[in-house]
Amino acid sequence: MKLLVCVSKTPETTAKISFTDSDTEFNTEGVQYIMNPYDEWYALVRALEIKEATSGSVTIINVGPAANDTVIRKGLAIGADEAVRVDADPKSALFVAKQIAAYAKEQRFDGIFLGKETIDFNGSEVGAMIAELLDMPYLSWANKLDLNGSTATISREIEGGNEVVEVEAPFVVSCAKGMAEQRIPNMRGIMMAKRKPLNVIPAVDSADHAVVTQYTLPGEKSAVKMVDPEDMDELVRLLHEEAKVI
Amino acid sequence: MVLIYVESPKGQIKKSALEAVNYGKKVADVLGKDCVALTLGEVAGAGILGKYGASKVINIADSSLADFDSQVHAGVITSVAKELGAEVVIVNHSSNGKSLLGRLAVKLDAGSVTGVNTVPTNDGSFKVKKNVFSGKAIAEYEIKSAVKLLSLMGNSFPLEENGAEVSPETMTVEIPARKVTVKEVKTIEGTVPLPEAELVVSAGRGMKGPENWGIVEDMATILGATTACSRPVADSDWRPHHEHVGQTGVAIRPNLYIAIGISGAIQHLAGVNSSKVIVVINKDPEAPFFKAADYGVCADLFDVVPKLNEALKRFKAANN
Ligand SMILES: Cc1cc2nc3c(=O)[nH]c(=O)nc-3n(C[C@H](O)[C@H](O)[C@H](O)COP(=O)(O)OP(=O)(O)OC[C@H]3O[C@@H](n4cnc5c(N)ncnc54)[C@H](O)[C@@H]3O)c2cc1C
Ligand SMILES: Nc1ncnc2c1ncn2[C@@H]1O[C@H](COP(=O)(O)O)[C@@H](O)[C@H]1O
Numbered sequence: 001m002k003l004l005v006c007v008s009k010t011p012e013t014t015a016k017i018s019f020t021d022s023d024t025e026f027n028t029e030g031v032q033y034i035m036n037p038y039d040e041w042y043a044l045v046r047a048l049e050i051k052e053a054t055s056g057s058v059t060i061i062n063v064g065p066a067a068n069d070t071v072i073r074k075g076l077a078i079g080a081d082e083a084v085r086v087d088a089d090p091k092s093a094l095f096v097a098k099q100i101a102a103y104a105k106e107q108r109f110d111g112i113f114l115g116k117e118t119i120d121f122n123g124s125e126v127g128a129m130i131a132e133l134l135d136m137p138y139l140s141w142a143n144k145l146d147l148n149g150s151t152a153t154i155s156r157e158i159e160g161g162n163e164v165v166e167v168e169a170p171f172v173v174s175c176a177k178g179m180a181e182q183r184i185p186n187m188r189g190i191m192m193a194k195r196k197p198l199n200v201i202p203a204v205d206s207a208d209h210a211v212v213t214q215y216t217l218p219g220e221k222s223a224v225k226m227v228d229p230e231d232m233d234e235l236v237r238l239l240h241e242e243a244k245v246i
Numbered sequence: 247m248v249l250i251y252v253e254s255p256k257g258q259i260k261k262s263a264l265e266a267v268n269y270g271k272k273v274a275d276v277l278g279k280d281c282v283a284l285t286l287g288e289v290a291g292a293g294i295l296g297k298y299g300a301s302k303v304i305n306i307a308d309s310s311l312a313d314f315d316s317q318v319h320a321g322v323i324t325s326v327a328k329e330l331g332a333e334v335v336i337v338n339h340s341s342n343g344k345s346l347l348g349r350l351a352v353k354l355d356a357g358s359v360t361g362v363n364t365v366p367t368n369d370g371s372f373k374v375k376k377n378v379f380s381g382k383a384i385a386e387y388e389i390k391s392a393v394k395l396l397s398l399m400g401n402s403f404p405l406e407e408n409g410a411e412v413s414p415e416t417m418t419v420e421i422p423a424r425k426v427t428v429k430e431v432k433t434i435e436g437t438v439p440l441p442e443a444e445l446v447v448s449a450g451r452g453m454k455g456p457e458n459w460g461i462v463e464d465m466a467t468i469l470g471a472t473t474a475c476s477r478p479v480a481d482s483d484w485r486p487h488h489e490h491v492g493q494t495g496v497a498i499r500p501n502l503y504i505a506i507g508i509s510g511a512i513q514h515l516a517g518v519n520s521s522k523v524i525v526v527i528n529k530d531p532e533a534p535f536f537k538a539a540d541y542g543v544c545a546d547l548f549d550v551v552p553k554l555n556e557a558l559k560r561f562k563a564a565n566n
Contacts, residue, residue, distance in 0.1 A: 013513045017382040121378050123360050128348025137425040138316050140345040158341045160439030164430040209357025209391035216384045224536050229545035232557035243523045245502040
């Protein structure tokens, strides 16, 4: 199978979040970046497992500036065969989806794998957009995917349960926990990654319909009220009378 | 006109879908427009959506719409939106809702914001807010396209009845061919799904092992709450994966989140810090979770949780 994995770059999970330019831009100073965990742990690894079981290839794609190459190289070190970077600032989900769909249209992939969402903007939108642009079925939040020839059996998270579906390739799938186990790149992988192709291609045009105009930080929490462990009736009273949640 | 897609798995309208209709009414009021609710597949009693704010309910009861396929459903929603001239389309911020929104964005050439939790501004521009960076910040988005798409974060507004029942109408639209075959839908019986739960009781590695979860389950039963857990607990298979909350698990915003034996790592907080009230039970006074808590109990959980359960039982007995 010829597979495409969409990988994004996000601030590391403990990164301190702050803003500049009158709170209109994310402050990147001192922020460490990682590959979005869902893309790395689940989408990429499951695609690699499928390739290992059935032969074929895994290409990773990122829409972003040259600074993203370190994240892309990590994907190659984990095992992807080649990489493509669309050289542009990923301004909106639709913009990103149009870039990936334009590339995928020429290449005719059997499956396109994404993470279930990015952990910075928590959009969970790009996959459905790519699927629509390519007129392909889309299975969101998959936690299991088995292939039998060109037929995939996919289990996907829905609120309060799971749905098991069957679909023919080509398809677009977004990956959640359960799909695969995280792989740590080894020395050989890191060395090989340096020689694998990373093609940089220009962006196609796309409108931006939704843009961030202002960021704010959540208000400070008021200090915690400690309750005497010997008086749980008091905690219950507070939850009922003061917080009014029970 | 504001169009709300109402999710109704197995013909039952979800509570989060009622919230979406409520919210759609608020958006419609801001814009001075009508609020129309759309249900797909056979749905029992769709008329009650009127009570939650819909001035009109459309039900397309075609049996081919019973199972979800984002391609089919997005096609039908698009036809209805175009026919009625919808300016705003609203879905739930659920697994299915999100897989529709991206498609609608392409089909309707519309700007979308997922997971919104505010009513749009009405000062000549259309601005909504959502949490970003896994709850560590809030972003305001402006949507500039003619048609606007939103997915509503669950539990953002209290549910209210503010209208009267209406009789559902139908509409004839073309139904696209299906490519996805639904084989099985497995639902976890008896509990409210985590993203919809108003009360959540959650526990972490402080529990020492899965055999000790009885006291947590007791509390959930007494309160009618849903259970959750920290990531290492799910990773060790002490609890099922769907209970894992946090940055890489489910993000929730219940009215009450009780955290038992959880340290409060930043990745855990990211998924739960939008909860309205947080109670932390931990024996370590330095546990970072206390800084994010409204109420704290510093004690051994094996002592204090059974005591709290007894107190809750007394409260329930007195208040029922
Ligand atoms: C990329 C990344 C993503 C992550 N995503 C998530 C996520 O989504 N969700 C998540 O939860 N974690 C996540 N983590 C893990 C996170 O960093 C923490 O390791 C994890 O949340 C700790 O779980 P815990 O609080 O249950 O365990 P611990 O940190 O071991 O804490 C146990 C707590 O229990 C208390 N305790 C022990 N015994 C008792 C007792 N008898 N009575 C009372 N209190 C007691 C201790 O004082 C301690 O505070 C992520 C980590 C990384 C690196
Ligand atoms: N800039 C990007 N380049 C490549 N893939 C991306 C990019 N942004 C998002 N994705 C993919 O789309 C998924 C969902 O992202 P989002 O819709 O932004 O939450 C991510 O998990 C990635 O797989």
